[in-house]
Amino acid sequence: MNKVILIGRLTRDPEVRYSDGGHTVARFSVAVDREFKKENEQTADFIGCVAFGKTAEFVEKYFFQGNKIVIEGRIQTGSYTNQDGQKVYTTDVVAENVEFGESKNSNNTAGAPSEARPAPSSAIGDGFMKIPDSVEDEGLPFN
Template sequence: MTRDPEVRYSDNGHTVARFAIAVDRRFKKENEQNADFINTVAFGKTAEFIEKYFFQGNKIVVEGRIQTGSYTNQDGQKVYTTDVVAEQVEFGESKNSNNTNGSANESRPAPSSAIGDGFMNIPDGVEDEGLPFN
């Protein structure tokens, strides 16, 4: 994430989170930028999740759709927009792999999926033969 999410709440209780992500380009050409910066928006519970657990510098996995739109700015010019609407998000790395170097992120709560070794404990009574791996 290139910046902390900007979160707003509507009068009717809807949550909207706006943020940008940097995506490295696979092929780099001389004298061209190495990444694309993609405006992203999330709504409802997804926006609330992002507000609680994601901050500038975090790696985030976003699944969603492209949405285009337009509006007329104060100068009367038509402005076209393209955003990714985040329908599902995941952590792109564990907390242990974040390099905070004393940043404000250290005081923020760790997401539950980033605690421990990254593996779910197998409940008692589940036989190993029923699992897809050994």
């Protein structure tokens, strides 16, 4: 089974190309923090990713440098011969499912004090929505 899940931040805006056949391809790099760190060693891995079709269009429209992203996909290896005649080996994560790693509100107000952030009228401090007293317990799908 070839399955990868990554959570990290885009290192640059996605590079999007369109083929003559109308196919969309988005290439981007994600910085993923390492769980265990050794002294004098980098603390993140920079992983090349590629998305196709609707997933590529979604990445192009909603993700930019610095955004936190969750990627589910697979590792794909390949090779090609460059202009100097040398064989180059590649490894990419093919993104099959992409999700936001943080809310838009937390992204737009990064660094702002929490009291300066406007909260929705129905939200309470912990990020959950307050259920009005008029809703009876039997009307909820959970307890």
